[in-house]
Amino acid sequence: MMTVKAYLEESSDTPLWGLTSRERLQKMLSKMEGIELVGSDELAEIGTEILVLRADYVYDQHVLSGLANAEQVILHDSNDHTVVAIRTRVDVASAVQPPRIAEFVDHALEPVTPSSVASGLESKLRKFDAPWVARVSAQNREPLENALYRAAYKGVTDLVTKWVWPLPARAVTRFCARTGIRPNHVTSLSYVLTLLAGVLFYYGHYGSGLVCAWLMTFLDTVDGKLARVTLNSSQFGNLFDHLLDLIHPPFWYLAWGFGLVLNVPDSIYWLIFIGYIGGRLCEGAFKTAAPFSMFIWQPFDSVNRLITARRNPNLIILTLAWLCGALYVGLVLVMLWTLISTVVLGVRVLMARAAARRGAPLTPWLSNVDSVAERYPLMVRWFTFSAPSIRSGG
Template sequence: MAAVHTVSDSRNDSSVTTSAAAPAAPVGVVVGSSPVRLWGMSSTERLHRIFRRSGLEIAEGAAPAGRAQVLFRADYVFDEPLAKDLIKQPGTVLTDAETGQAVAAHVPPDLAGEVVAMLNAGGAVPESLAARLRVGTPGEISSSYNNQLRKKETPYLLRLTAETLPAIEKRMFSGSYKGVTDLVTKYVWPTPARHVTKWCAIAGLTPNFVTTVSALCVAAAFYLFWTGHFLPGLFFAWMMTFLDTVDGKLARVTLTSSPWGNVFDHGIDLVHPPFWYWAWIVGLAAVGMSLENTALILSIVVIGYVAQRIQEGIFLALFKIEIHIWRPFDSFFRLITARRNPNLLLLTGFSLVGRPDLGMVAVAWWTVLSFLIHCVQIVQALAAKRRGPITSWLSA
């Protein structure tokens, strides 16, 4: 591992002068290097992306004098939440829980040189530094609960070598997955999505490009459903759900998520299902399989979809957590509740036996039942709130 040396800047540079009341922000420094590339980028580039996303100035050579430094070894892979938590904790050294080696630190300027030497040496924290700095493992420095991804797990810290790269990328991909989601996304898509995500990363495809292709699949499915070509339409519908998994994972593993990308992706997710149901019912008429209560069925699936989204919003507003992460049952029911992918399973199953009309009837009944179950969940949470705050079982 190539050493990084911290030197003093003797120039009279007013740009680094700070007041006593407002110390200068720390700078991000990568210690050493690694020849191994993960998800199409070097470890140094990945750390620089974390620095930029955390609002840190990047010091690629000598760090500015008088500035605290956030130091990360390039031969380790840091989960972004772990890195960001360390950035928020001045006077802290992060160690590998398995080896005891110091791998990162957030230190004041007077200790930076000594800490850089320690990180380059690749050893444990000496007593002289341990007495002046807080020393902790990932589980001690960072929370094990990720609210954004609805799951509980210790942030990863992994030694980067050519031999460990496949396992690291698998772990990183797993870490980008939501813990509470539908059964197709949770059990069917992970392995193929990981390979496609890796291909996209190496090819330089952006998450927004993948989302754009996903949007084209939405349009293709709508047209095919509208014209009664249900099985070809389902192919594009499932392709859309697959790419909907890939774009988010690509953004997380390559640290390229953006506010616009989030709006673009989730906006498509939110809007398109009712249009598919409408097109499906129109398509039934086009192939002579009109439903007896067309208006009623369409109203149930569309209004029911909107109503369930409103229920989720009400639960979040009342209890400050998502309805699907309150209790183990709620997380289980998220696997099968009447959202897009479970509904597509019903439509696919009935279409394969030549009864796409009964598939839509099944979706309508399942929508009603899911709505009623969510009503019960809200009532139960209101009763439970009288005994104390509502918290997620995943954060316990």
């Protein structure tokens, strides 16, 4: 693999989520394959592939990846056309010192903008964000932190995570970042709340159990966002978080049933577990037809993810049942909704595999946002994000 040497120019002392823009860039570049971050006192040899970035700017990850894979380009800020970065090869004229952006302004490099050098589709987070860069300043600190927080959020998720948690989770994430609380600390508290909620359900204390359950789901949003905005994600932290998410929901429903004063038929528990496992298997089976999440295949799938029988939609059912004094009915409704959701997912898998056998191309609808905007305007507003509008104040 070709190695690209990265140089950083300029700097800003304004921290964003606890990191200066230079520190943020250094962390982002260190995690990119094929990128070697070189100090300003090191000379680049003639013929070296280089990436020179202004470190007083914050960059969307898609832009950095696009620049690393580009050739002979000069990046302009879409807002004021400032030259922000260059990606080129060192020539004789620039071999005597670390190359600087100013040297290449008049060179024959292809001018690009964030949206032309990168794609905003992020399959792992099931979202589309317009690529962007922005200059860092004290005046821009809050909107830039908000933009980075939004970039850390999944575009396609359940309705609670998408529309209820963002504002309070941002406040708690900011508190954690500024007080040194790390993502794994938050996840550890989530484990405690998960166990406590299960125990409370088991002993019939449904109100307090639901409080613990909802707090756990809230912190499940916070830990992931904290890891992404502070660039403190790790393989262990990712496994630590997702293992909890994967295992605990059906055991909550089991504890809920055990806490009831009446005898719950074993078939209800079996159907809940079968439906839950079946739904997860369907999500994995979809990737035998297409290498992306089934929830970004078509607009229907993204809407389905809002309400499909995952933890938060099922907690809504159980909370409403508790408020109505219909605890057993709530458990039955969770069973039915889990089975219905799994059937829907199974049908979507069969449809995708049939399309693949016919040779029809399977692509995420989020990768063609412009072409579907007129047909699905509401879906585009729900599941995509435009580039942040941030003034380049000094």
